[in-house]
Amino acid sequence: MRSVKEYQTVTNIQGPLMMVEMVDEAKFGHIVDIELADGSIRHGQILQVENDKVLVQVFEGTSGIDVKRSTVRFLAKPLELGVSPDILGRVFSGLGVPKDDGPSIIPTNRLDINGQPINPYARDYPNEFIQTGISTIDGLNPLVRGQKLPIFSGSGLPHDDLTAQFARQATVLGKGEDFAVVFAAMGITFEAAQFFIDDLHNTGAIERAVMFINLANEPAIERIATPRFALTAAEYLAFELDMHVLVILNDMTNYCEALREISAARKEVPGRRGYPGYLYTDLATIYERAGRIKGKKGSITMVPVLTMPEDDKTHPVPDLTGYITEGQVILSRSLHRQGVAPPVDVLPSLSRLKDKGIGKNKTREDHADLYNQLYAAYARGKEMQELATIMGEAALSDEDRKYMKFANAFEARYISQDYYENRTVQQTLDLGWELLSMFENAELKRIDVKLIEKYMPKFRQKAGGA
Amino acid sequence: MSEKRVGRVVKVAGPVVVAEGMAGARMYDVVRVGALNLIGEIVELRGDTASIQVYEETTGIGPGEPVVDTEAPLSVELGPGLIESIYDGIQRPLDDLVGVEGSFMSRGSDMPGLDRKKKWHFKPTVGDGTKVGPGDIIGEVKETTLMVHKIMIPPGVSGTISGIREGDFTVEETVGTCRGDEGATHELKLMQRWPVRNPRPIARRLAPEHILVSGQRVIDTFFPISKGGTACVPGPFGTGKTVVQHQLAKWVDADVVVYVGCGERGNEMTDVLTEFPELKDPRSGEPLMRRSVLIANTSNMPVAAREASVYTGITLAEYFRDMGYTVALMADSTSRWAEAMREISTRLEEMPAEEGYPAYLSARIAAFYERAGRVKCLGGPEREGGLSVIGAVSPPGGDLSDSVVQATLHVVKVFWSLKGELAYQRHFPAIDWLTSYSFYKQYLKGCFDDKEQGQEMERMTVEAMTLLEQESELREIVRLVGAEALSPRDRLALETSRSLREDYLHQNAFHAVDTFTSMVKQYEMLKTVLHFHRQGLEAIEAGVETAEIFKLAVREDIARAKYIPQTEIDKIVQIRRKIEDQMKQLQGAAAAK
């Protein structure tokens, strides 16, 4: 054991940052404890060392810390999470300290929360279809095990209902394997966090959940560590205990704001909207921890949630997230207003790993052609909906009107379902055929003729002919 | 060796470490940092203080730790064994690292780029007594079924060959000697080294004249890239930059493909690694992996190594070009490379230019693309090589005024502009036909053995583009006054353009047949779409209603032509006969009225 060195040489405090001088043996990235005059302890991490000067970010914030009477202890280690199978079913603070009434965890191992990058050669390609029971996901943007698929939401939109539905319904067809849910709350309201926790209670999944909770009224800088604690727990469960882990990070916008606060305090050259230039890389060190690894049974599937300021997709947080994750599910305010639930904005939503997870022996042979056709028809129908609002329905040709009708039906029946409705992927696929049956076979150019011949007849009969 | 210069760390800020006591060190020397032995490179010198960009995570490094100067610039190893490899940004073999350190990357590991134990069969092509100079080919190694690896005299070496022999050698064993005129001898090995930041020498640059056929219709037909040419693919997230890059890596008619995953997703590299050994090169029938080299420095791997990764990649590519091969390099994404530069620059406290990028950003981008080109290679026998570079650009919010996009557009000759709206409609590749461009169009006709066919193709591309431009104007009219206002000819133009978009430009990368279209098939398909148009115009003249024309059954055949396999291409020709028959019937009926 290295001896812990103590210093009372704090010289400067500014925003969430603190300067300590005349320090020797400080290492970049290591953590410190700060003992205040009243005996309370805060935690910090070294952001920069230059000779004997050390710059520390204080997770709990610096209010109440004074220059003269604070003692800083250099702990000579990075931030760690103590893990053991007992973490399941427990609630931790945003800094990884147990927060429920349970006993303290006796760790079998202590893991650096920054983890290490997965060697790209060691990755196993995600290709196992996860059925979420939601048509817009399963049918059009299928999620696979090991994927990172964020939800781009806005304030006032029902992303909490959607993530709860994910956690409740997500299953891999024909498998009853060990699963776990890791939930990281960053700056969300008590109500939103409690809604999710209650839902886990109701389904009994709470025993298989690990939660790291930093609420809106808790220290903002702590949020920088919260997702890393959550992912360290997830990696432990997935790659050491062989579980399939669903990680929900809610809300990444708050995380990024905390990062911006630190960057501003360091007087770094700001990038777009004041976010630091390294935001992309920083987010990547979080999102890229999802995945599968060759030779390991478990997996980490990640659903980060973020609220787009002013519903703007080009805002740096959604923009950089989209550049890293494997697709995105975007919620639409206008569909929400029309009462469509979940209000998934189908056209700009995307799952990039869908192609390897679907098809024969996985979902069904017609899946790929079917979503291509549904997309094509809906995109055209949507255009007609817009044209009709400008010029009136009368201005549309018969064919155009048919596409518009399709788009309306598609929104009412395919997109819209209940948060508690759990559709099988077969039901979702069949619904797609049923809606497409309003077109002639020849118009379904994206679907293989053989598939049309095989599947369409029964839906035409059902619809009583096209 | 033991008297290496040793300095000490005074400052650590993320990926940049500052060390004192480095007097005499040179810019871009590689150093080893701290007790963890991390690899870094000197990027700034002030007196005896050196700023170092460290290729590995610096947590746990602090002042006082040693910094050892290796006194050599960042270099790569060049020789047999490159093909089918997957490297990180500084040429550490990721596959071998998994064997040593497991599934997660640890720090400070040393692993040479080329396997030291493997023996290669070397066949000399010159004999003892031959006078040789830089770049001269002295022999061959059959590296894979697709790659005859030429062993060349390294730049800077010349003299007379002696003791050269056929046999099985490791990359470090001597295969012969080269005695210089001043008596200096150089042992010839299968391997040589080259510093990544310096372009490898060539004899002369040549103008690009040949198209690098990609099998992607919108690219080859409208915006082709040449052998030795440069292209960029900017677009918002999720619009298909990576798919375009992967498609090119799979299907271009190059001898070697170097794919650099620069600060992008881990799973995309896995995708390449799982697909390429399975996919067959359409020309040779061999697995595509046998002509590929991968560089993977994903977004969560250290940024400094990401900065180096594009240089590592292009140096490997140049080396194969020097053998007289056609090489294609894809860099996905150059924006991440630029961001890495920006991050290092910020930590060095340099004065930022636009968007926080360093002032030398555009110079670096230009210098990188300038390493592409069609060349007369250095040394004999006389040969030509080509290196095409295709860079993805990921501008914030898809905004093309971004510094990286602008700096890139100044140097590249092909611009494939990906549009969010097209991607949302699932029109892939989402290359905007109205704003993209290529300076290599005039070489398209050279792709055809039949000269007339080439000329007709050229003419058809103009006709098709004119229709597409007309369409955008007509759609504006429809939006304002409705479809009724259009003349029958305009209505036909709209439908033909739709057919061009949906049946020709749209190409599904994940469909077994549609993923690749040969030049001849492109010709036949385009001819068929335009044939329908011309026949339609004639029918309109003859008094046929447009609605009748649009209802013709043959339109479904046109739509499905893309799924006709290469081996059954005459089926596409038959569609044209069908068009004529059905149109004739319509005209007959109209005349009868």
Ligand SMILES: Nc1ncnc2c1ncn2[C@@H]1O[C@H](COP(=O)(O)OP(=O)(O)OP(=O)(O)O)[C@@H](O)[C@H]1O
């Ligand atoms: N030619 C194509 N055929 C079929 N689908 C395609 C094609 N091109 C793109 N796509 C679809 O678009 C998705 C996104 O493409 P891609 O990953 O290449 O985007 P990108 O521009 O590289 O995004 P990012 O900047 O985030 O990396 C793919 O996963 C695929 O579903």
Ligand SMILES: [Mg+2]
């Ligand atoms: Mg990409």
